[in-house]
Each structure stands twice: as structure tokens, then as C-alpha cells.
Amino acid sequence: MATSECFIKAKLRNHMKRNSFSINRVKNNREGMIMLERIFISPAKYVQGKNAIEKIGDHLKGIGDQTVVIADKIVWDIAGHKVVNELKKENISSEQVVFNGEASKEEIKRITEIANNAGATIVIGVGGGKTLDTAKAVSDEVNAYTVIVPTAASTDAPTSGLSVVYSESGTFENYRFYNKNPDLVLVDTKIVAEAPPRFLASGIADAMATWVEARSVIAFGGKTMAGGITTIAGEAIAEKCEQVLFQYGHLAYESVKAKVVTPALEAVVEANTLLSGLGFESGGLAAAHAIHNGFTALEGEIHHLTHGEKVAFGTLVQLALEEHSLEEIERYIEFYISLGLPVTLEDIKLKDASKEDIMKVAKAATIEEETIHAGFNVTAEDVADAIIAADQYAKAYKEKHQL
Known part of the structure; x- marks a missing residue:
């Protein structure tokens, strides 16, 4: 066996031991791993801090003088108008657009038509994940400078070079996927607080x-998600995030x-936004997000x-x-429970879900293009069983602790 192959096998064995995995789960693909490129991608600039939004004009000075600012009705009052006012101080004009709520x-x-008509060279998304994903898509369409201003640390979408696209019904x-990540990600922790x-x-759960x-x-x-295998940097960032x-x-x-705003909040905002964003994109997505996507196949309160x-x-x-201990x-x-997050099917409004419903989720989570296949060789039946098992594990925990 070649020295490089021995190194990879040893690295994987140690990695799995450290994280309670079974070595049997390693894909027999050592040669493929050697041949694949290591890829790491990231935004060009990340800025985080209390009242950081007040300096957005400074960061965009000399980049362009016509922007499109996208935010939903609520976020316009929280931060959108403040962004526009700060841009005016640097003689940067803004076309203000109300986001309708779905990244479709x-x-x-x-919004691309509005950006084109305005002659925008900068697209600024202000708000939550779907607003930001839409802003990235619009910026890609008009080949503009991309600025992302999250108003909550609720997802790791801000730093990524991709958008999740939904139907009008969700x-x-x-x-x-885009050829580049955002040019500027600016997080005002006063607004996040x-x-x-x-x-x-929610952002902690995503991260x-x-x-x-x-x-x-x-x-x-x-x-x-970046297209190659995980770099040492991607692995380290993902682990540090947790x-x-x-x-x-x-x-x-x-x-x-x-x-x-506290040092603890600053640390978690960075973990939710930057570490998780870099970690998922250059580290990899697997089953957790595929199952999330599978849930969109169901109707109802979920x-x-x-x-x-x-x-x-x-x-x-x-x-x-996976093969993990009870502990x-x-x-x-x-x-999760300590943060008020859902851990059972009842918690995610699927208490009365039938076996057919669970299988529908499992099938959607295992379609050919889903991320689950980057980390597993499983069937829809395996996933359905795991959904039921996860629910039972959490119910047993609650019962044991009288929750």
C-alpha cells in the first residue's frame, strides 16, 4: 500500500475513533480521495461588531454609486432604512425593494428587472436567509457587487456562494451555485441582540x-458544496464551530x-454566521440538511x-x-431542549404523521441530487427508520428527565 494511502487510512481511523464512528462507514474510495481537489471558498470580506452598519458606506466607498437594497416589510423598519441613510452619507444611491417572502x-x-432598470452595480440584501439568498441570486443575474447584511444570526446562509431556491408555496x-461568494458580509451585533x-x-441549531x-x-x-474534498481549514473551522x-x-x-451585546454573543454570532457558513460549504453537507429539505414535501404546520x-x-x-453512544x-x-428547540416529531408538528408521510420525507431526502449522498450510502427506508428512531430517542430522554 502506498504511503499516501496509509496516511489517509490512518487519518480516517483516528478521525472516526475521535467521533464515535465505525470504520466500516468509510467509503472504499481512497484513490478517489487522492485524485480529488481540495477546495476552500469564502466571502471576500467579513465584518462583525456592535453598530457595524454605521460603517457600511465606508466599506462600499469607491465600489459603485447605485445600489438595490432588498428587505422585507418588517426589516425595512429594523435596518433597511438605516442602511440607505448610511449609504447616502457617501453619495451612494439606493433603489428600495420590498422582498415578498419567498426565495423563488x-x-x-x-427583483432582477428592478435592478437592471436602476442600473445597479451593488445588490444589498438585508434580513433573513431567504432575503439574502434572493439578493445573491439577483446580484448574480446582473453581475453586481454582492453585500449581505443579516439582521439575525439565524442561519449560515450569509457567507455562502449559493442560494436555496423554493417554489412560491415554500x-x-x-x-x-455562484462563481463567487458575497463580496461583503456585514453583521451588526446590536441588531442581532x-x-x-x-x-x-435557530441559528445555533443550523450551526x-x-x-x-x-x-x-x-x-x-x-x-x-465547494466541489472538492474537505481542506484541513474546512475541517478545523467546522469542528471549532461546534x-x-x-x-x-x-x-x-x-x-x-x-x-x-456580550463577548459570548459575539462568539456565537461568529459561529452561527462565519464558522458555520465556511464549515458547511467547504466542509460538506450530509443528512441533516437533506432531511430538512425532505420535510418541505409535507403540508401543514411544519x-x-x-x-x-x-x-x-x-x-x-x-x-x-450513525453509530453513536447514548451519552x-x-x-x-x-x-437543543435547553434552547427551546424541537427534538421530537410532535415538536415539529408531525405528531400524527403516518408511516406514509415519514416515507415521503425519506424519499425526498434521498433523491439523487441530495446532500445525504455525500456522507452516506443509505436508502429511503434507512432514513425513515432513523426518523422514527430519533423521535423515540428524544421521547425517552424527556420521559427519563420528566420533561
């Missing part, structure tokens, strides 16, 4: 999936309850949950697909 092809087309359709605590918890999924992709030898969340997650959550809340349950399902799985369950 129709909405992307509508059903997942596809991922849209004033957002509902549920949003921060908690980062290392769980990345380590599965690494062990399996799968490709990342460490920060377990260490500071509760303190940050309490900080947002009090609407104050669609009122946030992205991160559904990912939280999807993460437990991925853990159920390790319960560590995640306990953490």
Missing part, C-alpha cells in the same frame, strides 16, 4: 449541524433575552418552523443513522 424563481426574476426546489431569542437558537455533517462527509470521502456553540451557546441565548428548527431534528436523525446523542438532545 419568480421573486428573483421580479417547497424546496434546488440549490443555485435585539432580534427574538428564537432566531439565535450545530455543521460539524456533524462535515465529519460524515470527511469520513465517507464525499464532495463538499466547540464554540457548546461553550457559549447558553450565555449568548441569555444575552439576546436581555437584548445586550412550514411555520424556522430553517434551523427543522435542521435540529434533522441532525438528530443523522446521529440516529453522545443525549448531549445534543439536552442542548
Whole structure:
């Protein structure tokens, strides 16, 4: 066996031992892993801090003088108008667009026409994940400078060079990939601190999936969202993301309850946004997000949950697909419950879901183009069993602790 092959096998064995995996789950693809490129991608500039939005004009000075600013009705009052006013101070004009709420092809087309008519050379998305995904798509269409201003640390979408596209009714359709990541991601932690605590918890849940999924992709030898295999940097960032969340997650959550900016909140905002964003894109997505996408195949109240809340349950399902100890799985369950996140089918409004419903989710999560295949060789039946198992594990935990 070649020295390089020995190194990879040893690295994977140590990696799996460290994370309670079975070496049998390693894909027999060592030669493929050697041949694949290592790829790491990231935004050009990331800025985070209290009142950071007040300097957006400074960051865009000399880049262009015509922008399109996209935000929904609520976010316009929270931050949108402030962005526009700060741009005016640097003589940068803004076409103000109200986002309609869904990152759909129709909405992307509508706003692209507005951007073209305005002659915009900068597209600024202000708000949550779907607004930001739409802004990235519009910027790609008009070949503009892309600026992302999240108003909550609720997802890891801001830094990525992709968008999740949905139908007008909210059903997942596809991922849209771009040739570059955003040019500027600006996070004002004062605004984040004033957002509902549920949003921060949702972002923590989304970020908690980062290392769980990345380590599965690494062990399996799968490709990342960036197109190659995971770099050392991607792996380190994904792992650090989880460490920060377990260490500071509760303190940050309490900080947002009090609407104050603290070092713990700054750490978690960075983990939710930057570490998770780089970690998922250059580390890899696997089952947790595929199962989230599978849930969009169902009708009902589940669609009122946030992205991160559904990912939280999807993460437990991925853990159920793997070989973990009771202690390790319960560590995640306990953490999620402490932040008010869903851990059972009842929690995600699927208490009365039939076996047919569960199988529908499982089939949607295992379609050929889904990310689950980057970390697993499983069938829809395997996923359906894991969904039921994850629900039972969490119910047993609640019963044991009288929750």
C-alpha cells in the first residue's frame, strides 16, 4: 500500500475513533480521495461588531454609486432604512425593494428587472436567509457587487456562494451555485441582540449541524458544496464551530433575552454566521440538511418552523443513522431542549404523521441530487427508520428527565 494511502487510512481511523464512528462507514474510495481537489471558498470580506452598519458606506466607498437594497416589510423598519441613510452619507444611491417572502424563481426574476432598470452595480440584501439568498441570486443575474447584511444570526446562509431556491408555496426546489461568494458580509451585533431569542437558537441549531455533517462527509470521502474534498481549514473551522456553540451557546441565548451585546454573543454570532457558513460549504453537507429539505414535501404546520428548527431534528436523525453512544446523542438532545428547540416529531408538528408521510420525507431526502449522498450510502427506508428512531430517542430522554 502506498504511503499516501496509509496516511489517509490512518487519518480516517483516528478521525472516526475521535467521533464515535465505525470504520466500516468509510467509503472504499481512497484513490478517489487522492485524485480529488481540495477546495476552500469564502466571502471576500467579513465584518462583525456592535453598530457595524454605521460603517457600511465606508466599506462600499469607491465600489459603485447605485445600489438595490432588498428587505422585507418588517426589516425595512429594523435596518433597511438605516442602511440607505448610511449609504447616502457617501453619495451612494439606493433603489428600495420590498422582498415578498419567498426565495423563488419568480421573486428573483421580479427583483432582477428592478435592478437592471436602476442600473445597479451593488445588490444589498438585508434580513433573513431567504432575503439574502434572493439578493445573491439577483446580484448574480446582473453581475453586481454582492453585500449581505443579516439582521439575525439565524442561519449560515450569509457567507455562502449559493442560494436555496423554493417554489412560491415554500417547497424546496434546488440549490443555485455562484462563481463567487458575497463580496461583503456585514453583521451588526446590536441588531442581532435585539432580534427574538428564537432566531439565535435557530441559528445555533443550523450551526450545530455543521460539524456533524462535515465529519460524515470527511469520513465517507464525499464532495463538499465547494466541489472538492474537505481542506484541513474546512475541517478545523467546522469542528471549532461546534466547540464554540457548546461553550457559549447558553450565555449568548441569555444575552439576546436581555437584548445586550456580550463577548459570548459575539462568539456565537461568529459561529452561527462565519464558522458555520465556511464549515458547511467547504466542509460538506450530509443528512441533516437533506432531511430538512425532505420535510418541505409535507403540508401543514411544519412550514411555520424556522430553517434551523427543522435542521435540529434533522441532525438528530443523522446521529440516529450513525453509530453513536447514548451519552453522545443525549448531549445534543439536552442542548437543543435547553434552547427551546424541537427534538421530537410532535415538536415539529408531525405528531400524527403516518408511516406514509415519514416515507415521503425519506424519499425526498434521498433523491439523487441530495446532500445525504455525500456522507452516506443509505436508502429511503434507512432514513425513515432513523426518523422514527430519533423521535423515540428524544421521547425517552424527556420521559427519563420528566420533561
